[in-house]
Amino acid sequence: MGMNFSRKLPIPKEIKEQFPIDAKVVSVKENKDKELRDIFTGASDKFVLIIGPCSADNEDSVIDYVTRLAKVQEQVKDKIMIVPRIYTNKPRTTGEGYMGMVHQPDPEKKEDLIGGIISVRKLHARAVNESGLICADEMLYPENGRYLDDILGYCAIGARSVEDQQHRLVASGLTIPVGMKNPTSGDISVMLNSIKAAQVPHTFIYRGWDVTTTGNDTAHAILRGYVDSDGKSHANYHYEDMIQLFDMYQQRNLLNPALIVDTNHANSGKKPLEQIRIAKEILHSCRHSDDIKSMVKGLMIESYIEDGAQKIGEGVYGKSITDPCLGWEKSERLILDLADLL
Template identity: 60%
Template sequence: MSMKINHELPLPEILKAEYPVPEKLKKIKVERDREIRDVFTGKSDKFVVLVGPCSADNEDSVCEYVNRLKEVADRVSDRLLIIPRVYTNKPRTTGDGYKGMLHQPDPDKAPDLLAGIIAIRKLHIRVMEETGLTSADEMLYPENRSYLDDVLSYEAVGARSVENQQHRLTASGMDIPVGMKNPTSGDLSVMLNSVTAAQHPHRFIYRGCDVRTSGNELAHTILRGGVDKYGKNIPNYHYEDLARLAEMYAKRELKNPAVVVDVNHSNSGKQFKEQIRIVSEVMHSRNYNPELKRLVKGVMIESYLVEGRQDISENHVYGQSITDPCLGWEDTEKLIYSIAERNA
């Protein structure tokens, strides 16, 4: 038989009871969720900055990073809304490589998904405890989000998942913003179809149950660039791309039109330093055109304590990515202050 059961995983309710969210943190999350919702509904003119490691690979270094981020967030809180990227599930194009803390809470050890589920829940709670910031994660496995749905304030559906029916339907039952990335092909219609599906109610099978959802009016788009049939990067963060997306939104009856621009991945060609320039261009486009200022709600930046990336090895550099290369802290801090100045 080609599939073997390693562990029977606990139900989400059981794990939540074992690792509960303290009452004071529940109140923090309610307020954070309201503040984030207000940005996506247009009640607030703050600009969202989703920023953090490509993949959260170490609890201590991630928490050190978010503690630094908290200090900056407090200084720019009148203009920006900082949401830390604490991505614990890492999609892999070929299936090879580090798949995130969910799979390997310790990158040096063999996969253990039971330990991983516990580790990522504890990590998200620790981030809240130490900083008062609630975080974003990627919905790589729709059924697994039930272990984290009481701690996350933002979720993204990746380029390789956005056409999947289960992701779309699950997103329709969420009450927080969910960003739908354009697929790796760069097709904007596919992305908008996904948003349309997520904003409508559905009935389907979820975790062995017949469920009904009411639709998620906070579902929105994320531009991350694409690749053509020859594997060449096709950026989609330019003014013309944003204007085209605004036109496409106008032709659909969607609530709360919004886009977040992912300034890494195929938009930067994974040239991590390019994120600085791309953010600048996005802010210029947004300030030049009032319609785009209403549409472009934020940017997504990959950043960690130490710039670049490394392979998993004995000579591990604390706070440096083991997946895609990231901006270092010094550049990140300057970039956030620059964004704040341009969102006057």
């Protein structure tokens, strides 16, 4: 066979029993879940910032970063809800490169999936405990969601996964907001089909069970730009793009029309400093259109302690080992500027 079954992994229930969350994490999640849901349903007019490293590669530097965010959150809490981006699964276009903490708890060592699952759970629980914020991760592997569902506050479906049936069905069973990115081709109808699928109930096979979901009424759009057939990046965060999405939302009659704009990836051409300009342009569009303002719930920003990116093994503390990020000083200034503009 072309597949070797090395060892059976612990089921989520076993991991949760071995590494339980404490009362503080339970309380933070309950309160912050409601705050975030109110934003996506329109009950609150706060703005969401899903902000953090391209990949969570080191527990200490990620916790350092998240606790810095918690201090800034206190300064902007009347206008902005910060959701730290702690991405522990990384999709790779060619299947090569660092695939996240769930694969390699230590990026300089070989794969350790049991160690990865444990490290991911510990990291997310520690982040909530020490920051008082709920965090975001990407659903790269739908089967892994149960390892974190008692901790996680927000989930994103990536551009390469958004057409996958299992991702859509599992999203319909989550009780937290799930963002559906437009696919790498830029086809907005594919993203909207995913949102529709996630918003309605389903019955399907999941982790060996016959499961039924209730539908997720806070499944929503993420515009992240796209790449054409020649490999050239194109942005889709401009005023005209958002008006088009608003119109398409109305035609489809989806629940709680909402949009998060990803300021990096193809929208910035992976030039992280452009995120500052892009974020402010989006707020400018919100001021000029009530329709856009009602739909745009926030931004997704790639940010870490140090500007840019490094190769694995270079050892610069708080610097991304995947896509380049906006450094801390610029990120803090951007958050405060956005609060002033809201």
